[in-house]
Amino acid sequence: MIRIKARAPTARGAVLPTLWGAVAVGYRYGCPLARQDGLGARLFTSAVFLAVGTALILHARRALLRELRLARRAACAAQSVVLRPLPPWLDGLNVGAAQLSADRGASVGGDLYEAIATEHGVRVVMGDVRGHGLAALGTVAALLGSFREAAHDEPELGRVLHRLDRTLGRHLRERARAAHPACGVLAPDGPVAEEFVTVLLLEIDRDGTLRALNCGHPWPYVLRGTGVQPLTRTDPLPPLGPFPPPAEPAPLPCGRLLPGESLVLFTDGAEDARDGRGRFFSLPDVLSEVVRDHPASPQTVLRTVFGALLHHTGGRPADDVAVLVLRNDRKDRRPSGARGTACPADDAPLASGAARQGRRCSHPV
Template identity: 65%
Template sequence: MIRIKAGVPRRPLRRVLSLGLPLAWGAVGVTYKLTCPLAQQESIGARAVTGALFFAVGSGLILHIHHALLSELRQVRRVAGAAQSALLRPLPPRIDGMDVAAAQLSADRAAAIGGDLYEVIATEHGVRVVMGDVKGHGLTAVATVAAVLGSFREAVHDEAELSGVLRRLDRALARHLRERTHDDGPAAEDFVTVLLLEIPQDGEVRALNCGHPWPYVLSATGVEPLARADPLPPLGPFPLPPELPVEHCGHLQPGEALFLHTDGAEDARDARGRFFPLREVLAETVRDDPLVPQAVLGSVFTALQRHTGGAPADDVALLVLRNDRRTSGARGTARSATTHPQSTNHL
C-alpha cells in the first residue's frame, strides 16, 4: 500500500519556522512605532528609547541572518565533503596482502580534494593501482577526476591486460572532454597524467605510464626509482599508440614498498625557489624509522609543509604500498644508474 504523508514537507516547514524570529522582531518594531505613546513624543529621552529599540531589532535581524547563513554553509560543506569522500574514497589499510596508506592535499583551500586521483583495487589479475594528475584545480578538475576514476573502477575487473585498462581510461576521458566542450567551451588543452600498476601474487610489478612521475621503491638498502624508461604522453592531447608495451619492473619483495606521488610533491618550492628534496626525505625516513606506510606519509607531509610554509602551490597526492605477503617471486636484476632510459629496469 502506498501511503501519502499529509502536512507541510520538512524543508519548507523549516524555512517557514526560520522566518518566525525575523517576523517577530519586525512586528515588535512596527507595533511600538504605531501604538506606543512614547514613540510619538519628540523629546530626547523618547527618541533615545525609540532608537535603542530599533537598534535592538536591527541587531536581532542581523544576528539571525548570520546564524542562518552559517547553518546553510555548514550544510553545503557537509554535502560537499560526503560527495568528495565518495569520489576519492578512503583506502582500506590492507588490500590483498599489501599494506596501504594514501593522502592528498588540495591547493584549493575550499576543496577537500583537487585534481589528483588514486585508487587501489584487488582483482583476479592482481592488485591494480592508478595514480593520476589532472591539469588545473577546482570543480573542473574534480569532474575530470570523477570520469577517470569511474572508468578505472570498472575496467580493472573487466580487462585482462593492463593495456586494456589504459585504453578504457583514454576513451572515458575523451567522452568527458567532448561533453565539457559542448557545455563550457573548448577543452582541447586539458590532459591527465596516469600511472597504472599491476602487482600479482608473485610480487612482479608491471606498469604503464602516461606522463606521470615514476614511483620510488623503498627498501632497507635505500630509495630507487621503480623504472627509468621514458613515459608515454599524458592522456588527452594525443591518441594512444597502437601498441602499448607494459614495463616489467622486477619484483617487489616482502617488506619493500612503493611510494607513488604526483608532481606537486617534487615541484613544491620554498621561499627561495628551491624544489622539495623528495628522494632525500624518503631516504632519511627509511633510514630512521620502520617502513610503515602511514609513518612514511606523515614524515613526508610534515617535511613538505615545512618546506612550503604550509601553502603548496599545487595539489599533492601520496600513496604507499608495502608488500606484506609471505612469499614473492625471484628478485629481478638490480638497477644501475647507467641503464639506458629506454631499457627495462628491475628491482
C-alpha cells in the same frame, strides 16, 4: 552528476525576523517615547533599533552557518564516493593514501588514485588532471569509474590504458557540447581541447613482479631498507588527451617489490611545491629521513610527507597533492639463492634532491 539542492526558506524560519520587525515598527509608531525629541528618548530609540538589527543579523548568521554545514556534509559525502578511501590491506599489501586539495574547503581536487585487487594482480592508478580543485572533479570521476571497471575486465594493462583514453575523450566531447551546444564537436582551439591527464598504471603480481605504463606522470620511489631510489628512469609516454596512446602499449617490467619494501606514488604537486623563497620541496630527502633508522609503515610515511609539505609551503600548497604508499607485507617464499631483483633502478644511485630536478614532469598540471 551529483547535484546539491539548496533548501527554500520555510515559514518557520521567517517567524523570528517578522516578529522582530513587528516589534520595531510597533515601538516606532505606537510608543509615545519614540516620538519625543529629547536626548534620552533618542538614545533609547537607537538602542531599541540596534537590538532589533543585531538580533536579525545573528539570526541570519545562524541560518547561513546551518546551511553551510549541510552543504559541506553533502559535499564530503559526494567526494568520498568519487575518491573513496582505500582499504588498509590489499592482497597482502599494506596500503595508505591521502590527498591535499589546493582549494580551501575541498577534500578532492584534480588528483586521482585507486588500488584494486583483481584476478590479474593488484592494479593501481595514479593520475593528475590539468588544473586543480573542484573544477577538475568531473574528469576525476569519469576516469576513476572507467578504471574500476577496466581493472577487472581487461586482462592486459595496455587495454586498461585504452579504456581510460576513450573515457577521457568521451568526457571532453561531452564537456565541449555542454559549453558550445551549437558546435557539437571538440573545437581544436577550445579550452577543453587543451585538457590532458597524466596517468601511471601499475600491476603487482603475487610474487611482487611489477609492470607499469606511464603517460607523463612522475615515477614512484621505492623504499628499500633505509634507502630511497626511483622505480625506473625510463622516459614516460605523452599524457592522455593531446596524443593517443600506442596501439598496443607494452607494460614496462620494473623488477619486483620484495617483502618489506614500499612504493611511494605521488602527483607532481609534491615535488613542484615551493616555499616563500621559491625552493622546491625535496620529496626524496624527506623519504630518506623517514627510513633512515628503520623501514616505516605507509601511515608513517604519509604523516611525515604531508607534515613536511605543509611546513614547506606555509600551509598553502599551490597545487593538489596526492600520495599513495604500498608496502609488501607478504611472506617471501622464494629460495634463498633467488632473492634478487631485476628492476632497472636497482643499480641506480639513491635519489637526492638534486637528482629530482631532472625527473620532474615537464607538463604543467
